[in-house]
Structures are given as C-alpha cells and as structure tokens.
Amino acid sequence: MTDHKTGTRAEWLAARLELLDAEKALTRRSDELARWRQELPWVRIDKEYRFDTDEGEASLPDLFRGRSQLLIYHFMLGPEYTAGCPSCSAIADGFDGSVVHLANHDVTLSAVSRAPLAKLQGYKRRMGWSFPWASAFDSDFNYDFQIAHTKEEWESGAVAYNFRTTDFRPPAGEDGSGLDAFAASIVGTDWETFRREGPGVSAFALEDGVVYHTYSAYARGLDGLWGMFQWLDRAPLGRNETGFWWRRHDEYVSQ
Numbered sequence: 001m002t003d004h005k006t007g008t009r010a011e012w013l014a015a016r017l018e019l020l021d022a023e024k025a026l027t028r029r030s031d032e033l034a035r036w037r038q039e040l041p042w043v044r045i046d047k048e049y050r051f052d053t054d055e056g057e058a059s060l061p062d063l064f065r066g067r068s069q070l071l072i073y074h075f076m077l078g079p080e081y082t083a084g085c086p087s088c089s090a091i092a093d094g095f096d097g098s099v100v101h102l103a104n105h106d107v108t109l110s111a112v113s114r115a116p117l118a119k120l121q122g123y124k125r126r127m128g129w130s131f132p133w134a135s136a137f138d139s140d141f142n143y144d145f146q147i148a149h150t151k152e153e154w155e156s157g158a159v160a161y162n163f164r165t166t167d168f169r170p171p172a173g174e175d176g177s178g179l180d181a182f183a184a185s186i187v188g189t190d191w192e193t194f195r196r197e198g199p200g201v202s203a204f205a206l207e208d209g210v211v212y213h214t215y216s217a218y219a220r221g222l223d224g225l226w227g228m229f230q231w232l233d234r235a236p237l238g239r240n241e242t243g244f245w246w247r248r249h250d251e252y253v254s255q
Contacts, residue, residue: 042205042212049141051134052117060141063134064206069107073225074147074200077113077123079137081197082188084113084123087226088199089248092129094227099131110134114142114197126250142197145216149196161198162218168195182244201225 007015049060064070075092076085084092092111099109110132113120117135124133142148149159157167170176170191179191187194199222203215223229228246232239 037215040215042214045204045211045213047140047144049136049139051112051136051139051141053132053134054117054121058134060204060211061206061209063108063110063112063132064204065103065108065132067103067106067108068206070204070206071102071107071109072202072204073109073111074142074145074198074202075111075113075133076187076194076197076199077115077120078148078187078189078193078197079115079119080189080193081115081119083248084127084187085194085197085199086186086244086246086248089127090228090246091199091222091226092127092131093249095225096129096131108132112136112141114148127248145200145202146218147198147200149198151196154192154196159196162221 045060051058051060051063053063063072073088073091073095075088077083077088095109102109112134114136116137120133120135136142143150146160146162149161153159154169157169158165159168160166161168170179176191183189183191183194198218200216200218201222202213205212205214229239
C-alpha cells in the first residue's frame with residue numbers, strides 16, 4: 001500500500017485548482033523574465049573568432065547560417081575527453097529535434113566545444129544527432145565566455161563561472177581521488193581536466209554585419225533546457241534523485 005496521501009476525486013480537484021493558480025502565477029512570472037532577458041543591453045563583439053565546422057573554417061557570423069539569431073549550447077567535450085559529458089548529452093538529446101523548428105523561425109541553434117572537430121563528429125555519429133556542432137579548439141571563444149578555464153585560473157581557486165568566482169578544486173584536506181574516479185568513469189579524464197570545462201548557453205544577434213552578445217546562462221540556469229527534468233517534475237515521484245543516475249542514451253542496460 002502507498003504511504004502517500006490519498007483522497008477522493010473531489011478532493012484531488014480542489015487541490016489541483018489551488019495548484020493551478022500557483023502554476024499560472026509562475027507562468028506569468030516566467031513570461032516577465034523572458035521579456036527581461038530580451039531587454040538586456042546588447043554587447044558588440046569586435047573580436048574575431050574562428051571555428052572548425054563540417055563545412056570548413058567559419059567565423060562567428062558564419063555560425064548564424066544566414067539567420068539573424070544564434071543560440072549556442074556550450075557542450076562539455078574537451079580535447080582530452082574520451083566522450084561528451086553525460087549531462088550535456090542528455091540536454092542535447094532534448095534539443096536535437098528542435099533545431100529544424102528554430103531554423104524556420106530565424107534562429108540557428110548550434111553546439112560549440114573545445115574538442116577537435118573529428119572528435120565532435122565521431123561522438124555526434126555515436127549519439128545519432130543532427131544539430132550543427134563547431135569546434136573552438138584553436139579559439140579563445142570558450143575562455144572568453146567563461147566556459148573553459150586555464151590551468152592558472154584553476155590553481156588560483158578563483159575560476160570565473162556563472163557570474164562569480166568559484167573554486168572547483170577538491171576541498172582542503174581531501175586528495176580528490178573520488179572526484180578523479182568519477183571524472184574518469186564518465187569522460188576518461190581526471191577531475192581538473194573534466195571541470196575546467198563547463199556547460200552553458202549563450203545568445204547572439206546579427207544586425208548589419210555586426211554580432212552582439214545578448215544573453216548567457218550557466219549551471220542551474222540551464223534547468224529549463226534539460227527536457228527530461230521537465231517531464232520528471234510532472235511525474236508522481238518527481239526527480240526522486242539519489243545521485244548521478246542518468247547515462248548517455250546508448251548506455252542504459254534496458255530501454
């Protein structure tokens with residue numbers, strides 16, 4: 001027998017209507033935040049960035065693919081990784097099918113990672129994805145947008161991420177072997193190499209040949225883009241997490 005509260009249909013409906021009022025308030029607040037994002041000042045980008053793509057070398061304006069808006073998912077796949085981050089992979093599973101819809105609404109959605117293009121292409125084939133994916137291997141792009149961090153920043157304990165400085169190193173007094181083992185199990189590196197990359201999303205506008213940075217989000221700011229969690233939040237037991245439970249979609253024992 002369940003130990004969850006049970007009730008009649010009438011009791012459920014009364015509770016559901018009360019929740020509906022709260023959900024509507026949250027929706028209206030979300031609409032307000034969306035407008036707030038769009039009202040942020042645009043920052044002109046004069047620095048020239050170069051990327052490697054399936055079509056050859058590309059500039060940042062080239063990544064727009066003829067459209068006026070560009071969304072970039074900063075995918076954690078560093079040069080030393082043996083595979084893409086499982087969390088980023090789960091997010092990519094969710095947005096892969098949206099790319100064609102966005103493209104027909106004047107928005108290009110592309111991933112960018114620091115791994116060489118051949119590694120991105122191989123992992124993309126493994127996962128069965130079709131979204132555009134550019135390599136910033138020889139570019140400052142990921143560093144400038146606080147997605148990748150230098151060894152000097154790491155050793156200083158003051159990595160700039162999510163609009164603040166953070167120390168991703170193991171706590172003082174701990175040897176970090178557990179974190180190293182975790183990183184090795186998911187991407188084949190030690191913890192430092194793994195966590196000197198980070199996830200995020202950035203938005204850009206192209207107007208009269210000029211690129212502007214309009215928005216970026218990191219960490220929990222990506223929750224709304226992580227499709228499976230939006231479903232779990234509506235499931236009877238919610239996220240119901242006891243640790244790192246998700247895998248790449250080809251690594252589950254059963255579907």
